[in-house]
Amino acid sequence: MTPRPILTRVPARARLLARARLLAKVPARARAAVRGSEIGLVALAGLAGCVAGAAVAAMQGATQVLRAWLYGLPPGMRLSASHDVPALTLLLVPAAGGLVLGLLAHTITRAIARRHGRRPHAVVDPIEANALHGGRMSVRGSGLVALQNMISNGSGASVGLEAGYTQICASLAARFGASFELRRSDQRTLVGCGAAAAIAAAFGAPLTGAFYAFELIIGTYAIATLTPVVVAALCGSVVARALVDQPALVTVDGLDALTSTAITGADTVPVLGLGLVCAGLGIVIMRGVTLVEAGIRASRIPAPLAPALGGLCVGALAVAVSPQVLSGGHGALHLHLGAHGAGMGLGGLALLFAAKATASALSIGAGFRGGLFFASLFLGALVGEIFSGAMPGLAAFAPTPLAYAVIGMSALAVAVIGGPLTMTFLALELTGSFPITGLVLVAVIASSLAVRKTFGYSFATWRFHLRGESIRSAHDVGWIRTLTVDTLMRREVATVPVSLPLTAFLTDHPLGSPSRVVAVDGEGRYAGIVRVPEAHAAARDADGPPPGLADLLRHADDVLTPGMNAKAAAAAFDRTESEALAVVDGPETRRVVGLLTESHTLKRYAEELDRQRRAMLGETA
Structure with missing residues (x-):
């Protein structure tokens, strides 16, 4: 079974005492200034953004050091872009990381059971915090989730760090809000600010981070939330760039590498088809994770050993297919979105797609902590490459194979993660190409609409559904649930x-x-x-x-x-x-x-x- 997350609740008296100590550290005049002034809320959002940028940089650096140590990587080398790692290392390190993760979760679960006489509560993530808990999150529980995410990603499990980024950054922002006794709406906004800063820092893309918060965490765009969210995203991006070097995901010279001629209305036809293909594949991936989890439960494998078995399977895929299936896939995405691509044929791309999708489903289903954000970007880029090579007649249209990779990257990420404008702005900030961004918007709308009408959930809300919750977006909260x-x-x-x-x-x-x-x-x-x-x-x-x-x-x-x-x-x-x-x-x-x-x-x-x-x-x- 999947290791259960760690305790986030404490007895009522302890919560009251902790809250009293927390408020005592914040002067009453400062609390009043933040609660009664929009400028005060914006300043607090900026502080949350700066802290988030530093947290993301620290997690990135620590995880890269862990990967380099475990796999013997040279400085600056990404795991998924490496070629000379010994096969035995590729096979065993993910399994060892899974064993450490499983034993850690088991040890903490037993400690909590002895102390409190019950199993630990699930850690509340930012979407659930805003939808059900008025923006309240546990920093301790979120920190443990971030640590588990770092162990998972650092050992090579096919999960990204974005889930850990948003978890810890949103919880720190929530703690700031609790310290100032913010109103419920402002508290939810501040949680969105933390998540926005985390995504902006991770990708160096402030607009992407801001709309991630609007679409997925806060659940709606409002004039009142615009300034604090954007300020937090900008601060997070600036701080992370100052602390960590962030190479661009798309390395192209001008627009010639993305288009062969001027884009016309006819170019939207194949793009619509690519969006629908990505919608179907996104649903398959989300269902696949569920099937793996069900298989793990049916096998009755002891919970501490399930991640180790999943890691062994992921390592076997890395040996049999390519190390590109490991970790989040940053290095591999650089290869495929580079000016010359990865140089793989259609058969190799299809095999890599199947292996990466399987590795991601195995990793999450077996109990590794992390999400599908970056994995969906990488998988979408592969789908775009396959689409451009397999569909006859595409040479008559303006987009190049690299452009289809960018479009597929956004369309598949929308199918799995949600957030059409989030992924559209990500494409814009990565490429700087407004014509390609227009085609990306067409694809993500087609993908989002198809998933919403046929499946109805993103990956996060699908997992809420499996737990018995009815949350379909952060906007379910708010008021309609109360x-x-x-x-x-x-x-x-x-x-x-x-x-x-x-x-x-x-x-x-x-x-x-x-x-x-x-x-x-x-x-x-x-x-x-x-x-x-x-x-x-x-x-x-x-x-x-x-x-x-x-x-x-x-x-x-x-x-x-x-x-x-x-x-x-x-x-x-x-x-x-x-x-x-x-x-x-x-x-x-x-x-x-x-x-x-x-x-x-x-x-x-x-x-x-x-x-x-x-x-x-x-x-x-």
Whole structure:
């Protein structure tokens, strides 16, 4: 089984004491300045960006040193671009890294179980933090995730460091926000600032980092969040560049290497096809990770040994196919996006794609920590190269094979990670070519739309779905998850026993009284809703003995629960064609706890939509 992440929660009293100590270190005047001023929030975002840039540089340097030590790499050599590493080293080092990772997780899990008597809680990532926890994250748990990510990537597992970057940087930004007692919306914005700075620092691409935060962490673009997020991304990028040399991913001289002629509207036709191909392959990759995880669980391999087995399989792929399947793939992507490419034939590219996709699925499925951000970029570049070589007639269009590699890189990354504008700006900042960026936008829109309509999830939200969460984006949060039936329903609900004679019911509920009455059975369980006018009409029109209440019940099987959100409740009203539904405590006990009307639900839903619209425009009233 996959090693479980590490504890992020502490007892309530300890949390209160820690919070008191934290606030004591921040002067009240400073807290008030940040809470009450947009400039104060921007300054805090800039600080978070600088810290994030330093953290990313430190992780990059430490991981490169680890790879060089384990594999005997010369200075500056990337693992996935190396050619002379001994086969035995390629085979065994990933397995050894997996064993260390598995034993580390097992040791910490046992220590927590002895101390607290329970298994550790899962570490909250930035998307989940903003969607469910108001931007609250654990620095200690996030630091451990970053360490596990460094061990995984440094030992050669086919995962990127971007997950560790965003985890630790977002948690540090969240800690800054907690220190200043920021409001919920500002706290969520600051978590987005940390993630934006992390991605901007990793790629030297501030716009990419900013839109990563808008699309994937905060969940929406708003005028009020523009300045702090962009400032954080700029600060992160500048600090990381000052500390670490970052060579460009795309090494081309001018635009001649990307286009053979001027780009026209006809050039979008093959680009659309490439986007759809990338969408299908992205879904296959995400499903593949799930299948590997299911296979690991079914094999009943001890949890500490699962990463070692996965590492052994990844090492075998590196020996059999190419070292390009190892680690994140930065060096390999440099080879393929260089001015002369990697010089591989179609068969070699297809084999490398299959091996890299398999290695990534094995790494994550077996329990290595990391994500598919950079792996999806590399895989997309391979798809673009294969597409340009395999599709007949592409020579008649303007894009060159290198351009198709850039387009495929963005399109497949969108399919797996999400964020169409994020990947579009990444292509722009890497190439500096506006014509190619236009074609990238076409491909990512096609890829994003196809995945959304056929699969419905990105890699992160797919894993939330497998855990039982309904998060599909960071925008699921916010307000729609907190506007629940429990907060909307009327709690004072009079009930009547379903065995009550109709004449007694009519006496107690004359015309003009509330038009709906909830009926319960002999055990107090919900039985249905009786409409008072219908009950009077039934008694008046009856030729013989009046019917019983049981004959007049409506919506006996249609109920709401307190945990449902307003969107789900509105859908229930549409499905049942009812203007009011009873709220029960659960599907088993069916104890009536309230009543909710469609009109009140839609009114509150509209009010929240309007509030969100004003927030996006930066309006305070």
